[in-house]
Amino acid sequence: MTRTQEGAPISTDSDAPVSQMLVHLRSAHLLRAAVTLDLADTLGEEPAAVAELAARTGTDPGVLSRLLAALASTGVFAVTSDGRYIHTPLSRTLCSTHPVGRMIAQDLKSDASWQAWSSLGAAARAGRSPFVLVHGTDFYSYVREHDPEQATAFHQAMSSATAEDNGGMVAALGLPATGVVVDVGGGRGGLLRDILLAAPALRGVLFDTEAVIADALPELVTGELATRCETVAGDALVSIPGEADLYVLRFILHNWDDESCVRILESCARAARPGSRVVVAEMLLEETGTPDPLTAMADMGMFVLFGSRERTEAEYARLFERAGLTYTGTTATKSLHLFEAVSR
Ligand SMILES: C[S@@+](CC[C@H](N)C(=O)[O-])C[C@H]1O[C@@H](n2cnc3c(N)ncnc32)[C@H](O)[C@@H]1O
Known part of the structure; x- marks a missing residue:
């Protein structure tokens, strides 16, 4: 000593x-x-x-x-x-060229998200999302209205951060050979591009908000893939383009509270025909025990920026059931879990 x-x-x-x-x-x-x-x-x-x-x-x-x-x-x-x-x-x-790190850099750089993180204690007392508490609106609306440059940087960083998962996702999805796949909240379309490349007879719909669709990957808008791909702007809480054989929602539901998740899944259920598949790709929160730090930090990040959360398998199953979809099971990929349901 x-x-x-x-x-x-x-x-x-x-x-x-x-x-x-x-x-x-x-x-x-x-x-x-x-x-x-x-x-x-x-x-x-x-x-x-x-x-x-x-x-x-x-x-x-x-x-x-x-x-x-x-x-x-x-x-x-x-x-x-x-x-x-x-x-x-x-x-x-x-x-800025690092595929995953640029997402972290983006978060660190943003005054709005830094202020929200600083209000975590106050938010715990108020039982509300720190971002909403500080800025009076949710993260997506805030950046869209006040900081379009950051909105673009966020979606580009997101697209590059999730690109690493695309191969594993495409392999685990069990893609139909033909028909239509809708990527709900598909961002700039990196996953949909890789899906269409893997299944040459499949058609795709990229669905996201107007500003994001305007920045869709060029290869989905012109060129060979464009003949098999449609880009559609809208609000998943209101409606989703149909009728597809497969609806994919990667990193969508963890941005929303339970009520909004049910609305999004109901939009899928309304658009789908009986037997269509709905696949939700997210991190898995274990039922018990201390979560691994990555999942725990992701859960906190969702709360701070969106007032939302990561979920357990039972919680995803319950969301599907509430939306009138039949939960069929979970598949693990290298870094994510695919929670799947079929429409009735
Ligand atoms: C976390 S990002 C995930 C993007 C993409 N699925 C991926 O894995 O890279 C969430 C996406 O949901 C989109 N989004 C947010 N609100 C939406 C809404 N109301 N309707 C449709 N898409 C929405 C965002 O623009 C964003 O592209």
Whole structure:
């Protein structure tokens, strides 16, 4: 044990969790600063001195040098023996080109979502979504109305973050050889493109809000796939284009409270013909025990931004039943679960 000159202990093993907590807390602020200053993109592939990075980012060299040293202490950037900075695997995840990390960077950069996260305690007291509590409206409406640039960046980041799952999803979906698949809230259409590429006789409908449909992937709008694909703008809470053999909803229901989920599934049920399949792709929240950190953080993220949640298998089954669909079972992919129902 280390002691002061007077003999008082200054650090004990029991302090370790406190120190760890402090590092976690401050790290989030450091990461937000790194993202706000675009440090990861600015660094590039060549080692760079602090003065050079300060000039490129318009920052004070003295402050930047301390910020970089603190970031490097947590593995974000590393310093070379001659005092220049280089990337590490962690700092690369903050680059705008990183397929999944750019989603995290997007979240860190957004003042609106940062303010919502800061109100988690107040929201717990109020029993309401932090985002709604602070901004008076939900995340999608807010970015659409107040920050269209962020809305576009969000949907692009989402599309690139979920692209990694596309292969596993396409393999697990058990695609019909022919007929129609509707991707409900399909974003820019990355999953639908991969579905149509895997099933050459299948036709597809990409359904999302107007602004997102306007930014649909070019290959779905012109070219060979466009002959088999329709893009439709609308509101899934009101209606969904029919009649399809398969409706896919990936990362949709976790954005909504139970009542809205039932409305979305009812829209599917109304559009579908008897026997059509409805597949909901989401993370699985286990019934009991402590969730793994990724699922727990996703659940908190859903609450903070949307006032919604991740769900258990029984909860998805209940949503299907409430919407008049028959739940048929769950399949696990590498990173997601597919909860499936058929229309009656
Ligand atoms: C989390 S993203 C998932 C996107 C896509 N399914 C994927 O896996 O990459 C949710 C999507 O739902 C769309 N959305 C939000 N509200 C909607 C509504 N009322 N009707 C239809 N789509 C909506 C959003 O625009 C967004 O593209």
